[in-house]
Amino acid sequence: VQLQACGGGLVQPGESLRLSCAASGPTVSSYNYAAGWFRQAPGKEREFVAAISWGFSNTYYADSVKGRFAISRDNAKNTVYLQMNSLKPEDTAVYYCAARSSRGATGVARLYDYWGQGTLVTVSS
Numbered sequence: 001v002q003l004q005a006c007g008g009g010l011v012q013p014g015e016s017l018r019l020s021c022a023a024s025g026p027t028v029s030s031y032n033y034a035a036g037w038f039r040q041a042p043g044k045e046r047e048f049v050a051a052i053s054w055g056f057s058n059t060y061y062a063d064s065v066k067g068r069f070a071i072s073r074d075n076a077k078n079t080v081y082l083q084m085n086s087l088k089p090e091d092t093a094v095y096y097c098a099a100r101s102s103r104g105a106t107g108v109a110r111l112y113d114y115w116g117q118g119t120l121v122t123v124s125s
Contacts, residue, residue, distance in 0.1 A: 001025040001033075001114045005097045008119030011087055015123075019082040021097030021116055034105040035080040036112060037071060039093035039121075048107035049095070050082060060105055065091075087123045094118040 007019040021035065036051035050071040051060045059071050070083040080097060098112035106112075 001099060003097050003099060003114055003116035005095065005116040005119045008095060008121045010122045010124065012125050013088055013123055015087055016083070016085045017087065017121060019084070019095055019097070019119060019121075021080045021082075023078040023080075023099060023114075032103050033099045033101055034103055035071075035073060035097065035099045036105065036107070037080075037082045037095055037097055038109055039091075039095045040118075041090075041093040044093075046096070046109060048109065051105035051107055052080065053105040054103040058105060060107060062107070084121070087121075089123050089125075092121060092123050094120050 002024050003021055005021045007017060011017055032054040034053045037049040038046050039049050040046040048062050049065055050069055052071045052073055068086045073080045096118045097116040099114045100112045
């Protein structure tokens with residue numbers, strides 16, 4: 001499974017961005033998978049942002065983004081989205097999408113099997 005993340009860029013505080021993560025590969029449509037977004041700011045550890053399960057699409061968020069970010073998925077397109085609103089300078093990071101060969105979502109990075117290449121989000125005035 002290959003994951004391709006895109007949608008990052010430079011925005012001002014308070015603005016919005018939507019990240020996309022498209023999954024491809026010979027087996028991507030043959031199993032159900034949960035997906036997540038993580039981020040890594042310069043000089044910091046990678047941290048969980050949001051996750052979504054397969055099926056009922058249960059969602060989970062880090063406290064720092066609750067109420068501002070929304071994760072969603074389009075299973076027909078094998079794509080997961082991260083809508084980011086009211087962006088703050090502290091949201092600046094490389095954002096990574098991830099997928100795991102399980103229906104259940106989790107915020108634990110080591111439980112994900114596949115990772116995208118990352119897309120840079122910079123929030124600055």
